[in-house]
Amino acid sequence: MEVFTDYLRSLDPRGEPPSAETFGVAWDALRGVLINELKRRGLWHLPPSYVGIYGCHSWQGRDSGGFAAGLPIRPQPALNELITDCYTFVFIERMESLRAQLRRKANIDGLVFLSVRNFMFERQRRHDPLGYRVFAALRSAVRAAVDGGELYVLDGDPRIGNNTLLAASLASAEAGDRGSREAALAALVEKWSDDLLPELVTTRGRGHRAIQEKLRQHLRRLAARSAGPFVFKSLVDPLKSEVRRRWASILEHADDPLPIGDVDRDYSRVVSQVWPDAGFEARESFEKLVDCVDEGVERLEDDDKTRRYLETLWCFLIARIADPDDLPARPAASESTGERARGEDMPSRRKIARLLRIPRSRLPSLYDVLGRMVQDCRDVIAGPPDGGGRSGAVEERE
Amino acid sequence: MSDRDLRERLRRQTGRAVAESIGKQQVLDRALQEAPQPGDVFILGDDPESPVEWVVLEAGPEVEPPIAVPADTHPMAGSRDLALDDPSAGPLILRLGQATSLAAGVFDPSGRRGVLEPESLALAQRTYRQVKSGEARGSVRQREIDVDPAYEDWLHDFVEPAREALRAAAGGDGTRERLLAFPERPVTASQDPARRMVSARWVHALAAALVLVTLGLSSWIVSQQRQIARLSRPSFNLSISEIYLGDVERSAEPMFVPRGATDLLLYLVFDEVDSCESYDLHLLGRRDQEIWGQTLASWPADDVNLMLPRSVLEQGPLTLKLYGICDGELELLDERQLRIQL
Numbered sequence: 001m002e003v004f005t006d007y008l009r010s011l012d013p014r015g016e017p018p019s020a021e022t023f024g025v026a027w028d029a030l031r032g033v034l035i036n037e038l039k040r041r042g043l044w045h046l047p048p049s050y051v052g053i054y055g056c057h058s059w060q061g062r063d064s065g066g067f068a069a070g071l072p073i074r075p076q077p078a079l080n081e082l083i084t085d086c087y088t089f090v091f092i093e094r095m096e097s098l099r100a101q102l103r104r105k106a107n108i109d110g111l112v113f114l115s116v117r118n119f120m121f122e123r124q125r126r127h128d129p130l131g132y133r134v135f136a137a138l139r140s141a142v143r144a145a146v147d148g149g150e151l152y153v154l155d156g157d158p159r160i161g162n163n164t165l166l167a168a169s170l171a172s173a174e175a176g177d178r179g180s181r182e183a184a185l186a187a188l189v190e191k192w193s194d195d196l197l198p199e200l201v202t203t204r205g206r207g208h209r210a211i212q213e214k215l216r217q218h219l220r221r222l223a224a225r226s227a228g229p230f231v232f233k234s235l236v237d238p239l240k241s242e243v244r245r246r247w248a249s250i251l252e253h254a255d256d257p258l259p260i261g262d263v264d265r266d267y268s269r270v271v272s273q274v275w276p277d278a279g280f281e282a283r284e285s286f287e288k289l290v291d292c293v294d295e296g297v298e299r300l301e302d303d304d305k306t307r308r309y310l311e312t313l314w315c316f317l318i319a320r321i322a323d324p325d326d327l328p329a330r331p332a333a334s335e336s337t338g339e340r341a342r343g344e345d346m347p348s349r350r351k352i353a354r355l356l357r358i359p360r361s362r363l364p365s366l367y368d369v370l371g372r373m374v375q376d377c378r379d380v381i382a383g384p385p386d387g388g389g390r391s392g393a394v395e396e397r398e
Numbered sequence: 399m400s401d402r403d404l405r406e407r408l409r410r411q412t413g414r415a416v417a418e419s420i421g422k423q424q425v426l427d428r429a430l431q432e433a434p435q436p437g438d439v440f441i442l443g444d445d446p447e448s449p450v451e452w453v454v455l456e457a458g459p460e461v462e463p464p465i466a467v468p469a470d471t472h473p474m475a476g477s478r479d480l481a482l483d484d485p486s487a488g489p490l491i492l493r494l495g496q497a498t499s500l501a502a503g504v505f506d507p508s509g510r511r512g513v514l515e516p517e518s519l520a521l522a523q524r525t526y527r528q529v530k531s532g533e534a535r536g537s538v539r540q541r542e543i544d545v546d547p548a549y550e551d552w553l554h555d556f557v558e559p560a561r562e563a564l565r566a567a568a569g570g571d572g573t574r575e576r577l578l579a580f581p582e583r584p585v586t587a588s589q590d591p592a593r594r595m596v597s598a599r600w601v602h603a604l605a606a607a608l609v610l611v612t613l614g615l616s617s618w619i620v621s622q623q624r625q626i627a628r629l630s631r632p633s634f635n636l637s638i639s640e641i642y643l644g645d646v647e648r649s650a651e652p653m654f655v656p657r658g659a660t661d662l663l664l665y666l667v668f669d670e671v672d673s674c675e676s677y678d679l680h681l682l683g684r685r686d687q688e689i690w691g692q693t694l695a696s697w698p699a700d701d702v703n704l705m706l707p708r709s710v711l712e713q714g715p716l717t718l719k720l721y722g723i724c725d726g727e728l729e730l731l732d733e734r735q736l737r738i739q740l
Contacts, residue, residue, distance in 0.1 A: 015417025017409035027405065080401045087408055094471060095415035096422060096488055097451065100441050100511030110447045115471065121548065122473035139547050159551060204538050208545060287539070294538040304725060305672060353669045357697040359644060360669040 003029040004112040008091075008102055030090075031083050033113060035059075037120045042162060042233065048078035051120070052127035085123075090115045126287075129319055130247055133200060134240045137208070141215035142166065142232060150216075150223050162233040168223035185222075185230055186238035192218045193242045198355050200243065202315040204294075247319075285381055290318055292377035293370065306366075309358045313366050316356055422486065426510060433457070434464050434505040436523070437514040439487045442506065443563055450560035453492055453514065454505070455526050464505070467497045467526070468560055472552045476544040477536025480525045487512040492522055493557050494529045504564065638663045640701070643720050643732045644670035652737035655711060662711055662738065666702040666718075671731055673697050674722035681706075682717040689716070711738055 007026040011018055018026075038044040038051075038059065048056050056078035090112060091098065101108045125132045139160050145151040146160070156164035192215070193200075200211055297310045353360035434440070438454045450468045457464035469490040475481040478495030514522065528534035536544070543549050639653040643666055655662050666679070679702065681690040689710060694702070710716070720732040 011412065011416045013416065013420050015413045015420075017413035020409070023405065023409050023412070077401070080404070084404055084408065088411070092408070092411050092415045094488060095412075096419040096512060097441075097471075099416070099419050099423075100509075104441055104444055104509060105446045107446050111449055114447075114449055118472050125473075136546055136548065140545075143547060159547070204542055208542070291537040291539055298538065308673075350669060357673040359671055359673075361645060362670075 002107050002109045004109045005102070005107050008098055008108070026091075027083065027087070030087060030116070031079065033116050034079070034082060034086060034120070037116060040162070041120065041124060042237065043124065048082070050128045050131065051082065051123040053078045053081050082123075086116060086119050089119045130201060130244055131240050134243050135236055137200060137211055138215055138236050138239060139232075140208075141212045141219060142235070144212065145216055145219045145223070148216075150220055154229055156231070160232055162231070162236070164232045165229050166232060166235075167229040168225075181228055181230065182234045185234050188222065188225075189218075189235055189238045190242040192239060193246055197243065197246055198312075198316070198357075201247065201319050202312045202356060204311065204315055288381050289374065289377050292380060293373045296373040296377065300369075306362075309356075309362060309366055310369060312356050313352075313358060313363070314370055316352070317370070422512065426513065432507055433502055434466075434510075435513075437516070437519040438505070438510050439469070439490070439512040439514065440466070440505055441509045441511050442504065443560070443567065445560075445563065448556065448560050448563075450556055451490070451511070452505075452564075453487075453490070453522065455497065455519075455523055457502070463499050463501045465497055465499050465526075466505075467522075468493045468557050470552075470556065472556075474543045474546065474549045474552065475540060476549055477534060477540040478529045478544075479540070480522055482514070482518050482522070484514050484518040487514050487518070492525075493553070494522075494526045494534075496553075496557055496561055497526065497530070498561055498564070500564065504567070637661070638665070640665040640667055641718070641734075641736075642667045642670050644668075644672070652739045654739050655708070657740075660708050662706045662708075664704040664706065666704060668698050668702070671697070671720070672722065672724060674724035674729070674731075675726075676723050677731075678721040680719045680721070682719065683710075684714050686717070708740075711740060 003025065007018070007022065007029075010022055017023075035044070043050055044059060048054075048059055059076065059079050094115065098108065098111070101111055105111075142151060142160050146153055146158075146166075150168075151166050152169060153160075154165040154167050158164070195214055196211065203211060293314060297307060297314060300307055300310065349360055349363055352358070353363060358366070434454045434457050436454055436457050438457075440452045440454070442452050449470050449472075451470065452466045453469045454464050454466045469492045471489055472491060475491050476495075478493070480492040480494055481489075482492065483489045525534060535541070637653070637655040637659040639662065641664055653662065653664075671677075674697070676696065677694040677698075679690075679692050679694070680688055681704070683689045690704070692702070706716075716736045716738065718732070718734055718736055719730065722729050722731045724731075
C-alpha cells in the first residue's frame with residue numbers, strides 16, 4: 001500500500017481541505033514512520049527535548065486508539081507536536097515539489113520516507129549538538145579505522161550506523177554474554193572523554209582531524225584488546241552519555257561552593273543576547289547569527305591567539321545554548337538582584353577559564369568582543385531598510 | 399491550541415498548499431517555453447527514489463549547452479552549496495559544486511515544476527561563479543559540513559547517482575554533456591603542510607634545548623630538587639600561598655611563613671596564562687642557579703602544587719620563571735621574585 005502517494009493523489013485540486021478521515025490515515029502513517037525513526041536513532045527513550053520538543057519528559061503517553069477511527073486524540077503531546085512539525089516540513093512546505101514528483105512517478109512514498117528522515121536528522125543535529133558531534137566524530141574515526149584495516153564490519157551498514165557490527169578481526173568470535181561485554185566496553189569508552197574534552201565540543205573546522213586521530217588511537221587500543229564483536233551503538237551511546245555528563249557538570253557547584261562574585265555575569269549577558277527564544281531570533285535566525293559571528297571572528301584583525309580564544313569561547317557558548325539538557329539562564333530574571341538562585345545556573349568564570357584553557361582575565365574582554373559582534377549581527381540580520389544582508393557564499397533559508 | 403484544533407489547521411493549510419501549487423503550475427504551463435531558461439526548476443528522470451531536482455543557472459544563445467545544478471532538500475549545506483528558501487520554488491539546497499553542462503534536449507518541458515524568483519537566481523548565479531573560481535570559502539559551519547560523513551553520504555547516495563544517471567541517459571542520445579570541474583577549496587596558511595613542518599621543527603629544536611638545560615644541573619641542585627620533591631610526603635606544618643602566573647599584580651603581596659612552618663606550599667594557578675603547546679617552570683636561586691624545573695606538556699587544568707622546604711626558602715631570594723612554547727616560539731610568560739618573609 002502506498003499510503004502517502006494515495007493521500008497526495010486524493011487531495012482536492014480546488015484547495016478543499018482533506019477529509020478528517022483521509023487526513024487521519026496520513027497522520028497515523030506519519031506517526032508510525034516517526035516512531036520507527038525515533039527508535040532507529042535511539043531517541044525513543046530520551047527526552048523529547050533532544051529533538052526540540054520542550055515541556056514533556058517522554059514520548060510515551062496513554063494510547064487511546066487511532067485518530068482515523070474517530071477515537072479521541074492520543075494524549076501524547078510530545079509526539080503530536082513532532083508529527084505536526086514533520087507534517088508541515090514534509091507536506092505543506094514541499095507540496096509543490098511532491099505534486100510535481102507525483103506527475104512523473106507512480107509511487108513517491110520512498111521520497112516521503114526520505115523527507116521524514118531528513119526532518120529527523122536536522123532536528124536531532126540542531127537540538128542535540130553534543131550528541132551529534134560525538135556521533136559524527138566517532139563515525140568518522142570508525143570509518144577511517146575500517147578503511148585502514150584496524151576494524152572490520154561483520155554485519156550491518158558498511159558505512160557505519162548504530163547497528164553496524166564491528167570487530168578487530170574477521171574471525172572474532174562472541175565471548176561471554178553480550179550484556180557483560182557491552183558493560184565492559186562502556187566502562188572503557190567512558191574514559192575516552194578524558195582527552196577528548198573540551199576540544200570535541202569547542203573545536204570547529206580545522207581541529208576535527210586531531211580529534212578523529214585521538215579517537216582512532218582509542219579504537220586501535222580497543223582492537224588490540226580483542227574484545228569480540230560489538231555494535232557501533234555500544235561505542236557511541238556511552239561516549240555520548242559521558243560527554244553530556246561532563247558538559248553538564250560545568251554548571252554544578254555542589255562540591256565547589258561558588259562565591260557570588262565568581263558567577264560569570266558576562267556569560268549570562270552574552271547568552272541572553274544570543275538565546276534563540278529571546279524573542280528576536282527564531283531558530284533559523286539563530287543559525288544565521290552563528291554564521292555571522294563565525295565570519296566576524298574569522299575576519300577579526302587580531303592576533304591568532306585572541307582569535308583562537310574567541311572561536312573557543314563562541315563555540316562553547318553556542319554549544320551550551322543549544323544543549324537540551326542544560327538550558328542557560330534565561331534573560332527574563334532580574335539583572336540587578338544577583339540572587340543566588342539565578343547564579344546557580346551560570347558557570348563560574350574560573351570553571352570556564354579552566355575548561356576552555358583561556359586566561360581568566362581575558363574572559364571579560366572576549367565577552368565584550370563577542371557581545372558587540374552578536375549585536376552587530378543581529379542588526380544585520382534584522383535587515384537595513386534597503387533589504388541588504390550579510391555577505392558570504394550562502395544565504396540561509398528563512 | 400488543542401491538538402484537534404492544530405490538526406484542523408493543518409488540514410486547511412494542506413488545502414491551501416495544494417491550491418497554491420496548482421495555481422503556480424497553471425501559470426507555468428501557460429508560459430511554457432520549449433527551451434530551458436535560467437531559474438527553471440526541473441524534475442528529470444523517473445527514479446522513484448531520487449529526490450534530486452535540477453535548477454538551470456545559465457542558458458540561452460550565449461551559453462550552449464545550458465548549465466544546471468542538482469538541488470534537493472537535505473538540510474546540510476556545505477561550502478559549495480547554496481541554501482535557498484525561494485518564495486516560488488520553495489526550500490532548496492543547490493549543489494553548486496556538482497554543476498553540469500547538459501544539452502537543452504535533456505530538459506523535458508513536462509518536468510519543469512517551478513521557476514526561481516529573480517533575486518534567488520541572481521544570488522545562485524553569483525555564488526556559482528564564486529564556487530567555480532574557488533573564491534567561495536563558506537562559513538565555519540559549512541566547512542564543518544564538508545567533512546561530515548552524513549553529508550558525504552548524501553552526495554554519494556543521491557546527488558552523484560542522479561548526475562550519473564542523467565549523463566548516461568544523455569549519452570545514449572549522443573547529447574553533448576560534460577561535467578564541470580571545480581577547483582578544490584584553497585588551502586589556508588594554517589593548513590599548509592610546509593608551514594606546519596617549519597613550526598614543528600622549531601618546537602623540536604626548542605624542546606631539545608630545554609632538555610640540555612635540564613641535564614646541566616649541578617649535583618647541588620639535584621639535592622635541592624630531592625628536598626623539594628617531598629610533595630607527596632605528609633606534612634602537617636605548612637604555610638600556603640597561591641601565585642597567579644601571568645598576573646604579576648595579583649600575587650604581589652609578600653608570602654608570610656610562620657616561624658614553626660617547615661614548608662611553604664605554593665599553588666601555581668594557570669588561569670591567567672595563555673594557552674600554549676607546552677610550558678617550562680623554573681625556580682632559580684642565587685646567581686640564577688636552577689633549583690627546580692618542570693615541563694608541562696599542556697595547559698594544566700588544575701593548579702600545579704610546589705612544596706618548598708624551609709631550608710630552600712632560607713637560602714635567599716628565589717625567582718620563578720615560566721616559559722611557554724606558544725605557536726612554535728619560546729616565550730617568557732612570567733618572571734617574578736618570590737617575596738617570602740620568614
